[in-house]
Amino acid sequence: MTALALARSWRPKTFSQLxxxxxxxxxxxxxxxxxxxxxxxxxxxxRGVGKTTIARIMAKALNCIGEDGQGKMTSTPCGKCSACLAIDQGRFVDYIEMDAASNRGVDEMAALLEKAAYAPSNARYKVYMIDEVHMLTNHAFNAMLKTLEEPPEHVKFILATTDPQKIPVTILSRCLQFNLKQMPVPLIVEHLEKVLAAEKVDYETNALRVIAKAGQGSMRDALSLTDQAIAYAAGKVTEESVRGMLGTLDDAYLIRILDALVSKDGATLLNISNEMGERSMSFSLALQDLSSLIQKIAAAQIVPESVLEDWPEATEVRRLAKIFTKEEAQLFYQISITSRPDLSLAPDEQTGFAMALLRMLAFRPAGSEPQAARSNTGANTAPARPAMPSNRSEPRAAAPASPKPPAASSERPDWHTLMRALPVKGLVQQLAFQTELQDWADSATGIKARIVTPTPSLASDASVARLTEVLTAHFGKPIKLTIEKGEVEGKSVAKIDAAIHQEKRQTAEQLIAADPFIQALEKEFGAKVVGGSVKPL
Structure with a gap:
């Protein structure tokens, strides 16, 4: 007898099991x-977060009659009555699952709605579950509108979709909408531990972490990969066997890559790439895992307590957080994520991966050295900041020098230049451009700054928090911003830009007025230059 797949045998049958x-x-x-x-x-x-499973549990909850046959609608279906058993076995005539991907036309919808008018055969409710409902045609959606708004009392509709943006708002407005979350890695690991313990399969916890990450938020995918890992390992599910099955890197490879970047060892980087190619590892997953590790390092540099003790790589993350500069961590992360889509454009994936590593080596911030080395030599100057590469574009070797923090609390930085240099957009950028520095206090523990703006409506909590975050990253120490309403004296970005634009416009108008050709037109044809129409280049 063929054993059921884990994703089927461990499908939740009650709300408590979800x-x-x-x-x-x-x-x-x-x-x-x-x-x-x-x-x-x-x-x-x-996919794989429980949409169809919840629909079946709802069908049982609506139609459960209890073991004695006298039960009522309940949130805890018994799982033993004729209705619950029939729904679990897929043979309950009043629970109809329809795949909209293969039954998407108006004719199929009309047939379904015609049957909905009839009372259920032997149930309390007739339940229609339409999966991937976004695949229905516009005519099919229009056909179901009236019935969906005012169905017969004995009919319940359950719709499921992976793409709600494609569903007409007229349908959305007639439903109660629930957005099912992707499963976090710790939750998937915890569930897999219970499953394998019940199945009496030996495992390593790190192996389950690798499976959980590969599941990408889908419990069903994680269970399917676990099934595959059990067969692949033919015994204990180990991290080595799972990584071999998936073609993913273990942490040792990632740490070797980062250590080679620290020592500027290009030969080692190429050797690692060749080793991965010989083992047929996935280079796309390698960049994904590398960016995840670099993110942890960057977080550890700003928030040391973000490193969790149960991480296998916790010690290495702390070590590398002290070695890399904040700028390096940010640059390496950006290169790793922007290089993933470029793998398909490379001659082959190994070449694309090797170039990504060499790019990290080649475009390190100019003159940067490990933080530990700087602390040993007593240097206190900040390295030149790199130009962060935009999506799918080549990073530049260096950017113009950013404004440096004040040397003492009595000195103020160039606020106009600083606001222009910050990597913010949208409303946060508008807030930055409309502010002017009033007071600045710099100490070893942090910076306190008081700024004013004539448009306090821009200073929402989210915008202020984002501006504070960027300034903290820029100066490498905590900064507390106090924003007050007030008129700026002309030193904000917006004021300076306006003054510059006004000066350029006046110069352009003077040049136009002095132009012999314009003067000839005015004299011979009575032409006039429309005021305010001249715009400087």
Whole structure:
């Protein structure tokens, strides 16, 4: 007899068995317990997060009659009555699952709605579950509008989709919408531990972490990969066997790459790339894992307590956080994520990966050296800041020098130049451009700055928090911003830019007025230059 796949045998059959969707479970159980039921629900989310599973549990909750046959609608279906068993086995005639990807036309929808008018055969409710509902045609959506808004009392609709943006708003407005979350890695690992313990399969926790990351938020994908890992390992599921199955790097490779970057050892970087090619590792996953590790290092530099003790790589993350400069960590992260889509454009993936590593080596901030070395020599000058590469573009070797922090609390930085240099956009940039520095106090523990703006509406909590975050990263120490309403005296970016533009416009108008050709037109044809129409280049 063929064994069921883990994703099927461990599919939750009650709300209490669901993992990671507490917000949905809470809302549905309260509605069932209080008898306040909507007639249509829409479940959205990526694959493998429980949309169809919740639909089946809802069908059982609506139609459960209890073991004695006298039960009522409940949020805790018994799983043993005829209705629960039939739904679990896929043979309950009043629970209809329809795949909209293969039944997307108006004719199929009309046939479904025609049957909905009839009372259920032997159930409390007739439940229609339409999967991938976004695949329906516009005519099919229009055909179901009226029935979806006012269905017969015995009919409930459950819609599921991975792409809610494609569903007409007229449909969305007639449903209660629940967005199912992707599963975080720790939650997937915890669930896999329970599954393998029950299945009596030996495992290494790090192996489950690798599987959980490869599942990309999908519990079903993680369970399928676990099935594959059990077969691949033919025994204990180890980290080595799982990485070999998936073609992913272990942490030792990643640490070797970063250590080679520290020592500026290009030969080692190429050797590592060749080793990976010989082992048929996935270079795309390698860049993904590398960017994840660099992010942890960058976070450890700003928030040391973000490093968790249960991380296998915790010690190395702390060590590398002290060696790399903040600028290097940011640059290496940017190169690693922008190089992933470029792999498809390279002659082959190994070449693209090797170039990404060499790019990190070639475009390190000019004159940078490990933080530990700087502390030993007593140097206190900041390295030149790199120009951060935009998406899918080549980074530049260096950028114009950024404004340096004041040497003492009595000195103020060039606020206009500083605001222009900050990597912010949108409303945060508008806030930065509309401010003027009033007071500046710099100490060993941090910076206190008081600024004014004539447009306090721009100073939302989110914008102020983002501006504070960027300034903290820029100066390498905590900064506390106090923003007050007030008129600027002309030193804000907006004021200076306006003054520069006004000066250029006046110069352009003078040049136009002095132009012999313009003067001839004015004299012979009575032409006039329209005021305000001259714009400087």
């Amino acid at each position: 993992v990671g969707q507490d917000h949905v479970v809470k809302a549905l159980t309260h509605a069932l317990d209080q008898g306040r039921l909507h007639h249509a629900w829409l479940f959205t989310g990526t």
